Amino acid sequence: MASSIKDRVAIVGMGCTRFGELWERSASGLIIEAAQEALEDAGIEPDDVQACWIGTQSADQTGLAGLGASAPLRLQYKPVTRVENMCATGSDALRNASYAVAAGVYDIVLVLGAEKLKDTGQSGLAVTGSNPSANVANSSTAPGMFAMMATKYFARYGLAPKEGKEMLAKIVVKSHYNGSLNPRAHFQRPVSLEQVINAPIIAWPLGLFDCCGVSDGAAAAIVVPAEDARTFRPDPVFIKALQICVGPGDGAVRTDYDFTHVEETYRAGQAAYKEAGISTPRSEVSMAEVHDCFSITEATIMEDLQFSSRGRVKDDIYAEAFALKGDLPVQPDGGLKCFGHPIGASGLRMMYEMYKQLQGKAGPRQIPNPEIGLTHNMGGQPPACTVSCLIVGL
Amino acid sequence: MASSIKDRVAIVGMGCTRFGELWERSASGLIIEAAQEALEDAGIEPDDVQACWIGTQSADQTGLAGLGASAPLRLQYKPVTRVENMCATGSDALRNASYAVAAGVYDIVLVLGAEKLKDTGQSGLAVTGSNPSANVANSSTAPGMFAMMATKYFARYGLAPKEGKEMLAKIVVKSHYNGSLNPRAHFQRPVSLEQVINAPIIAWPLGLFDCCGVSDGAAAAIVVPAEDARTFRPDPVFIKALQICVGPGDGAVRTDYDFTHVEETYRAGQAAYKEAGISTPRSEVSMAEVHDCFSITEATIMEDLQFSSRGRVKDDIYAEAFALKGDLPVQPDGGLKCFGHPIGASGLRMMYEMYKQLQGKAGPRQIPNPEIGLTHNMGGQPPACTVSCLIVGL
Numbered sequence: 088m089a090s091s092i093k094d095r096v097a098i099v100g101m102g103c104t105r106f107g108e109l110w111e112r113s114a115s116g117l118i119i120e121a122a123q124e125a126l127e128d129a130g131i132e133p134d135d136v137q138a139c140w141i142g143t144q145s146a147d148q149t150g151l152a153g154l155g156a157s158a159p160l161r162l163q164y165k166p167v168t169r170v171e172n173m174c175a176t177g178s179d180a181l182r183n184a185s186y187a188v189a190a191g192v193y194d195i196v197l198v199l200g201a202e203k204l205k206d207t208g209q210s211g212l213a214v215t216g217s218n219p220s221a222n223v224a225n226s227s228t229a230p231g232m233f234a235m236m237a238t239k240y241f242a243r244y245g246l247a248p249k250e251g252k253e254m255l256a257k258i259v260v261k262s263h264y265n266g267s268l269n270p271r272a273h274f275q276r277p278v279s280l281e282q283v284i285n286a287p288i289i290a291w292p293l294g295l296f297d298c299c300g301v302s303d304g305a306a307a308a309i310v311v312p313a314e315d316a317r318t319f320r321p322d323p324v325f326i327k328a329l330q331i332c333v334g335p336g337d338g339a340v341r342t343d344y345d346f347t348h349v350e351e352t353y354r355a356g357q358a359a360y361k362e363a364g365i366s367t368p369r370s371e372v373s374m375a376e377v378h379d380c381f382s383i384t385e386a387t388i389m390e391d392l393q394f395s396s397r398g399r400v401k402d403d404i405y406a407e408a409f410a411l412k413g414d415l416p417v418q419p420d421g422g423l424k425c426f427g428h429p430i431g432a433s434g435l436r437m438m439y440e441m442y443k444q445l446q447g448k449a450g451p452r453q454i455p456n457p458e459i460g461l462t463h464n465m466g467g468q469p470p471a472c473t474v475s476c477l478i479v480g481l
Numbered sequence: 482m483a484s485s486i487k488d489r490v491a492i493v494g495m496g497c498t499r500f501g502e503l504w505e506r507s508a509s510g511l512i513i514e515a516a517q518e519a520l521e522d523a524g525i526e527p528d529d530v531q532a533c534w535i536g537t538q539s540a541d542q543t544g545l546a547g548l549g550a551s552a553p554l555r556l557q558y559k560p561v562t563r564v565e566n567m568c569a570t571g572s573d574a575l576r577n578a579s580y581a582v583a584a585g586v587y588d589i590v591l592v593l594g595a596e597k598l599k600d601t602g603q604s605g606l607a608v609t610g611s612n613p614s615a616n617v618a619n620s621s622t623a624p625g626m627f628a629m630m631a632t633k634y635f636a637r638y639g640l641a642p643k644e645g646k647e648m649l650a651k652i653v654v655k656s657h658y659n660g661s662l663n664p665r666a667h668f669q670r671p672v673s674l675e676q677v678i679n680a681p682i683i684a685w686p687l688g689l690f691d692c693c694g695v696s697d698g699a700a701a702a703i704v705v706p707a708e709d710a711r712t713f714r715p716d717p718v719f720i721k722a723l724q725i726c727v728g729p730g731d732g733a734v735r736t737d738y739d740f741t742h743v744e745e746t747y748r749a750g751q752a753a754y755k756e757a758g759i760s761t762p763r764s765e766v767s768m769a770e771v772h773d774c775f776s777i778t779e780a781t782i783m784e785d786l787q788f789s790s791r792g793r794v795k796d797d798i799y800a801e802a803f804a805l806k807g808d809l810p811v812q813p814d815g816g817l818k819c820f821g822h823p824i825g826a827s828g829l830r831m832m833y834e835m836y837k838q839l840q841g842k843a844g845p846r847q848i849p850n851p852e853i854g855l856t857h858n859m860g861g862q863p864p865a866c867t868v869s870c871l872i873v874g875l
Binding site: 182183189354 | 484485486489551552555556557558559560562563564565566573576577580581583584585586724725726727728729744745748865867
């Protein structure tokens with residue numbers, strides 16, 4: 088019988104570089120920096136690592152597959168596996184490593200996520216759809232695809248254009264404020280509601296500030312069996328749920344797609360809550376890092392993850408429920424909004440914040456006594472997505 | 482404590498397309514064909530699959546990462562993960578899936594490997610080294626790199642050029658004969674020793690027939706917990722060892738590299754034998770499919786896997802020990818030599834032959850009562866390799 092890996096695997100060390108336009112850094116250099124911090128945090132040496140998983144979308148950047156992680160870290164003759172799952176790449180690397188640990192095959196595993204996204208030339212503004220069969224992606228840009236979500240959301244739930252635009256802007260202001268408290272963020276300046284609303288439009292209603300940045304970065308985690316965790320540190324973080332949901336992507340025009348939610352996020356969330364034993368997400372989840380590639384994405388994710396009622400996320404946004412001092416802080420580290428989205432790194436960057444928050448080490452961003460953290464990644468574009476939903480707690 | 486997954490996971494269904502220059506087929510079509518055969522072989526429906534791993538090097542071919550497997554097979558809302566590990570890609574997909582099953586997370590997992598290698602334009606003759614830090618790869622072609630192994634091997638072990646060339650040719654003749662018995666092989670014609678020796682030279686001493694083909698193909702496996710295996714079929718194949726060894730690839734010129742063996746193969750073999758409880762590989766392993774990208778590669782692998790003594794593989798080759806009727810048949814299906822090397826598919830194609838042989842269903846290629854089969858993949862180029870070594874048995 089299939090079973091959960093809840094509380095069977097723990098994270099005992101993490102590392103994260105500063106994110107940004109790191110033209111002068113190599114992917115290998117970023118990997119080394121993130122791994123070194125994670126190893127020191129766990130109190131172990133590189134030689135203690137028994138196996139490694141690396142999440143990266145551009146294999147060319149880091150050398151050939153596993154060798155890209157093996158070489159800079161001198162993981163001589165150890166198993167290294169590359170996992171790639173679009174924007175959920177880093178999270179899926181953590182998931183695969185966790186299964187190997189839960190299976191009892193390895194005792195100490197290093198998980199890496201890295202991307203020199205700036206080097207790829209991807210601007211985030213011109214994705215023409217590498218899957219030619221996805222109906223929405225053809226000739227669309229990423230902002231264009233998510234702008235369709237926004238306009239449909241406004242129409243469906245009766246938000247006037249100005250009203251919807253302001254709601255989205257409030258999300259942006261919240262995340263930029265959090266990023267301003269974070270020395271590892273790419274963008275560390277707060278922005279005002281007026282700045283966001285009046286910024287140049289990229290794809291209406293999404294303006295410049297509604298779009299996440301394009302950044303380089305790396306993050307790392309040390310994963311061990313739960314029963315060993317306290318031999319490494321007094322405050323390990325335990326995995327409560329690891330779920331991935333891959334959507335149809337079948338190229339057929341889905342006449343049932345409503346463009347106001349992402350079914351994969353809803354289903355991944357449901358599966359993760361079930362695995363973690365969470366019945367009331369809004370009250371039981373302490374904080375979340377979700378895939379806010381665009382402001383509208385964060386808004387709809389709040390509904391799909393059952394943090395807000397369908398069509399009513401606006402109420403929570405205006406009540407500042409997701410602010411650092413709200414009842415459910417979302418993107419406490421600044422999110423994709425302030426970190427950009429170096430694809431392989433993002434999932435682990437999110438986990439880094441959850442890990443530090445749970446340990447009470449998030450400095451000026453510290454949330455009071457969090458118990459459960461959730462990370463969410465979404466790759467592709469609705470209605471053809473890979474969504475990861477990972478839940479951790481002390 | 483880290484433990485083996487020996488006899489904890491079983492393969493209960495497999496599928497494999499014909500390999501070849503399949504210009505008229507899509508990657509999706511190949512995936513569907515291989516998966517369909519595996520599902521029917523296991524006696525299950527697509528809906529029974531709980532999770533999927535796909536090994537493919539060119540994500541662009543099959544659509545976006547996991548979606549590439551999700552879409553054609555209609556694995557709606559299920560987890561699909563892409564694994565990439567150079568030439569060991571298919572084998573590492575099977576390894577990751579096996580860990581998830583061994584961890585008890587899933588009961589029925591589909592593993593896919595596919596590549597439309599012809600579509601990539603890779604000829605197999607012009608690899609310029611995508612890892613710019615690998616000392617050997619720079620500006621070398623694949624035949625050129627392995628030709629260096631051959632000349633060094635001849636020199637070190639005192640083989641005259643003509644003598645060495647004939648030894649390699651005998652490997653080729655053996656594999657082409659096996660391929661001639663296999664309706665799924667790309668090349669199904671036997672060749673004579675004279676044809677091989679007199680063929681145009683690609684990189685001395687490697688001639689046209691010393692190089693494997695460039696082919697398209699796909700293969701698939703259904704993996705379940707060992708305790709469930711006999712509910713699917715009376716003759717499941719159990720995993721005895723799954724090992725990956727990733728070599729240095731550190732860009733430093735390794736002054737200790739001898740160019741006559743691959744340390745990663747030796748180490749992966751040692752680890753796999755230990756995991757499987759094999760102390761005398763030559764007598765305990767019934768048959769093997771190894772990574773014969775070139776004839777010299779097969780020769781040196783025989784020594785690294787301890788099938789032949791160092792420097793003495795020639796004795797076994799001339800004694801026809803590795804022929805279909807020898808004491809340890811190698812490449813019973815024809816090998817990379819006759820199947821080419823569609824990167825994500827190769828590891829699973831090899832496993833398909835081991836699986837059918839163990840079940841006594843290999844037709845004219847049937848080996849009498851095999852008990853243990855070994856598959857071996859090598860990616861990159863010495864001294865910077867990813868090597869997988871998987872062992873299975875009834």
